[in-house]
Amino acid sequence: MIVPSGEMAVCSRGPEVLEAYLGTCVGVALWDREAQVGGLFHALLAEPLGGSPPAEPLRYAATGLPLFLNALEEKGARVPRLEAAVAGGAIVGPSDDVQLDLQLGARTLERIELFLRATRIPVKLSETGGTFTCCLRLHCLDWTPEIVPVGSHFFRPAASSDIPKPDRTAVESAVAQVKPIPQIAFKILSLLRSETYQMGEISREIRLDQVLAAKVLALCNSPIYGAPEKIESLDRALVFLGERRILQIALSVFLSGIFPSKPGGYSLCKGGLFQHAVTTALIAEFLARRLNMAQGRAYTYGLLHDIGKVVLDQLVTEKAPLFYRQALQNNRPLNEIERELFGMDHSEVGTLLVQHWNLPVDIADAVSGHHNAEAPLLKAAPEEVALITLADFIANRFLGGTHMERLDQTPVIAALRRCGLSAEKLEKVIADMPLAQVRQQASGF
Template sequence: MTTIVPTGEMVIGRRGLLKAFLSSCVGLAIYDRGNKLGGMLHILLPEPVSAVPDYHLSYYARTGVPALIEGMIEQGASPQSMEAFIAGGALVDHCSPHDLNLNFAHKTLEITLSCLKKYGVSIKMLEASGVNPFCLTFQLETGMCRIEPILLEKATRRVRKRHVGKDSITKTIERLLPVPQIAFNIGQMLADDDIDIATVAAEIKKDQVLSAKILRMCNSSYIGLPRQIASIDQAIVFLGSKLLLQIVITAQIENIFHASEGGYSLCRGGMFHHALATARLCRALAHEQGRIDPEIAYTAGLLHDIGKVVLDQYIADVQPLFYRMIIDHKENSCKVEQEIIGIDHCQAGLMLAKNWDLPDVLKDIMIYHHSPEIAENNREIVNLTYVADVLTNRFMPGLELEKVDTANLQASLNILGLASGSIYDHLAVMADIY
């Protein structure tokens, strides 16, 4: 069985295949051959800026590496017989001097190596830095480890370009169901100050799948509630109306993204998890910035790439060429989409937004999130979404293949009034999205 180890997570075991997709993040696999026990850690950042709960230890090199080693020791492993395999820390095609400020990988690697040395763990393989993302694959039964560039195999097969007509795109959009009416019903209820909890709960319970997803999201470490939530009624009480509505919309958007899995996604649910990570980061940055509504920012992040749902089936048909042009020619994904199929996901997203009659602010985000410098309206939230998208692609590359031009990053931060150093504090919100 293959297990994807997501950002900020740790897995210890004796059987199965572990994989981590890495760019600026660092992946660490450790194996004890004598005890046939292995583990993998997907490190997001070098060290915490404040005290962290136990379930966040694996986000950071300073706390995660000792946690992995100690966890293996508890299961009978010995540091003296451990071997370490390290990958990641790539800069991923920096396009501007400012982009170097986001390169935390060097410090992450430094702390990782220091922790391994402290425990006396030998390093068997190290493939770090550079500009290409990696896939770290680790077989727990044998300790065999491979470190390979992401998508090397997919990028080698040759296919022809396939321009897609407007009629085909329109038909695809017409087949996509908008966010279900139940989500809007719940939104209207929550906006009514006189509505009672039982009525809202009854509306949610009409959809068993939605109810299950709400409970799953409520009990995630991202929400961080003080107790386990076992019912929709409890969820409403503990979450409050804004957060509950956010979770309802997220659960419904997950269905839309999961309907398309063949083109952009590098793993199951890749497009949705990218959207969710971007949404969380948008919300965190909006809180710091202070002028943008955090809930609107969250929705912006969640929907910014919705055009990919429209194009996914067409990208699937030309997938190797799409990957090869991004990897070999270092083109941003919109240019590649235009060249290969004749339309990019920003344009497709705008078409979908018009079909669904979404607000103008979301239309601007969909069309301009790769080119915020030309947005005339809603400039702050467009730039915020762009910044969050850049960071999500930088630190969580294994979800979907997308190349975002970072040349406008400093200008966007200036517009928002955010300092690059403050970004570090918010990156942990992208973890725990699975």
């Protein structure tokens, strides 16, 4: 069972394995062997901002830990018998960057360590402050904790040390083989980009595409959107959800077919790469709303930002031992490893694919610049590229575990400055983010 950020789970002895995927968040597992009770708490931030009691106390270490302890005690656990495992708390920026004190993970971790010291709960296992997402597990059958880097379950030692590397030509021909995107998706993209949602012709076309219409209606009727009654026609869906949301759903449905569905490669779970795309798109839209930027564009860029990974995914799957070994054993950003193995990183491959699809140049900018601190300075819409860098960062650090990523921190700091966000403001934005909704929507396709 996965315990998402800002939540906790408490269990009695049994075959259940509790898991939390942790980047900047911090996970705490506590267990009492005598009472045969244990649990896992996944804290997002250190403490609520502004002093008033938070609406969701489990988001914060300061307010969530007492609740977690209460829940364990209610099931029979006693504090003097508890043992702990702690993981996560990845750092964000260079620690000497005084202007942007972004040590969100370090502060959450500090809170948790203070609490464990004050309650005299011994820490049996701990791995904190790294740069890569890890998974904290608690096996409820024998109360064994475990901390593993994400992707390690795909790691197989290479049979031979000289696995041939695919070269640039192989990557380019893989790009050329990706099927073109349908005309209707193209039209939806340009409506979303121009922020004019005159659907007329598009809704006719969606209606004609029965598979698409059915999928859009099924999504509208899923609990995610909370429709008060069953929506049976596209017209009703338009009234209920609005045109922008319908266009976003339709575009996401189209693109979902292009993303790999099986785990392996970049996906750490079924559809993981696509879930990351939708998560980033929704967070980018949320950030755009907060910063008074174009929401339709932000969603589109977010959805497409890692599209290069769709191409590299096939090559990664073939060269898996080499890829995972490099990714897990080297403390380097993933795009550096990609350049070494494939001659190009996923931003470059994505840009080629966007050009192959004849998509507009601003989309190519967002794809090519999302990991590049310098790029936003050169582009026509630098804030929008920076917004995607931030949305990607938040998706990876606070809603991680669906796909393989290890970010270079430098562009994040530059992107914050470009969007005019201070560390405090960013913390406020993260605290206000509708995480559960984002998760639900991203896994709803």
